[in-house]
Amino acid sequence: MTLINDTGLTLAKRLRTARLVADLEQADVARALGVGRSTISNWETGVSEPPASAFVGWARITGQPLEWFADGVEYAPRDLNPEPSD
Numbered sequence: 829m830t831l832i833n834d835t836g837l838t839l840a841k842r843l844r845t846a847r848l849v850a851d852l853e854q855a856d857v858a859r860a861l862g863v864g865r866s867t868i869s870n871w872e873t874g875v876s877e878p879p880a881s882a883f884v885g886w887a888r889i890t891g892q893p894l895e896w897f898a899d900g901v902e903y904a905p906r907d908l909n910p911e912p913s914d
Contacts, residue, residue, distance in 0.1 A: 839877065840874035843871055846896075849892075852890065854868040857890075861889075
């Protein structure tokens with residue numbers, strides 16, 4: 829999985845970039861989210877914004893952290909067993 833770390837992207841561009849990095853077509857995302865391909869196109873061009881509930885699915889199918897769609901910052905997985913620092 830390639831994580832994207834670019835805070836300069838608009839939400840629409842983050843959606844499109846995540847889809848392209850995941851090597852998905854708009855139709856693939858549309859099927860996974862239960863919407864039409866034109867809806868995905870509208871979200872990716874900024875004509876309209878997806879509902880918050882769509883971000884969970886978009887994150888799941890593209891492999892990007894959910895938080896990235898909110899602000900474009902890469903979030904590393906948390907270490908559940910961190911080593912104590914000396």
